[in-house]
Amino acid sequence: MLSRRFAEYCVVGWDNLARTLLLYHANLVSSPEFYFQTVACNSREFRNATVNSDLHFIRxxxxxxxxxxxxxxxxxxxxxxxxxxxxxxxxxxxxxxxxxxxxxxxxxxxxxxxxxxxxxxxxxxxxxxxxxxxxxYGGWCSEGVVGLCSNPWEPSRKGAIKPGxxxxxxxxxxxxxxxxxxxxxxxxx
Structure with a gap:
C-alpha cells in the first residue's frame, strides 16, 4: 500500500527521481508492476519504510x-x-x-x-x-467520528463487513x- 506522502512524492517528485524513473519505465514491459517499488527502493526518504511484499499469491x-x-x-x-x-x-x-x-x-x-x-x-x-x-455487501467505519461507523455485530446491520x-x-x-x-x-x- 502506498502512503499519501509517497504518492505525492511520485507525482511532485521533489528530487526528480520519480519523474526520471517514470520515463525509463515507460519503455519496459509490465512497468506498472515495478515502478513504485523501484522509486521506493531508490529514494533515501522511503527505502527504509518499505516491506518486500506485494501481498499477492502468484504461481x-x-x-x-x-x-x-x-x-x-x-x-x-x-x-x-x-x-x-x-x-x-x-x-x-x-x-x-x-x-x-x-x-x-x-x-x-x-x-x-x-x-x-x-x-x-x-x-x-x-x-x-x-x-x-x-x-x-460491505460497511465502512470512520475512526473518531460519531455516527459514521456501522457496527457489524449489531443485528440490524445485516451485510456489514464482519472480520472472518x-x-x-x-x-x-x-x-x-x-x-x-x-x-x-x-x-x-
Missing amino acids: WDTPPKQHPLYLGPKDYRRMVLSSAAFARKFRDADLVLDRIDREILKRRPPPRDDNDDHDDHAASASAARHGGQFFS AGSRRLRVMLNKMLSGRNFRKQQCR
Whole structure:
C-alpha cells in the first residue's frame, strides 16, 4: 500500500527521481508492476519504510517466465493458506473465482441467463456476460467520528463487513512481516 506522502512524492517528485524513473519505465514491459517499488527502493526518504511484499499469491514457472501461471481450482487451498490479500493471474470466468466469491467474499450468485445450464461454469459465464458485477455487501467505519461507523455485530446491520478467518490470517501475516525481527530483513537491498 502506498502512503499519501509517497504518492505525492511520485507525482511532485521533489528530487526528480520519480519523474526520471517514470520515463525509463515507460519503455519496459509490465512497468506498472515495478515502478513504485523501484522509486521506493531508490529514494533515501522511503527505502527504509518499505516491506518486500506485494501481498499477492502468484504461481510462477520454474524458472520464472515473463508472466505468471494462471490460477485455478487446484490452487484454492494454497491461496487461502498463503494469507495473501490478493492473487493473480486468473482466466476469465474461471470456476475458482466463483469459489472465492462464494466462500471468501460471501457474495450472492450472479444473475442467470435463461439459456444457462444452471451449473457453476454457467454461473461464472453468466457473471462474465454481465460484466462480472454482482452485489457484495460491505460497511465502512470512520475512526473518531460519531455516527459514521456501522457496527457489524449489531443485528440490524445485516451485510456489514464482519472480520472472518481471512482477516485473521492477514493480520497474522502483517504482524509477522512488520515485527522487529523480520522487518529489516524484508526491506530494499
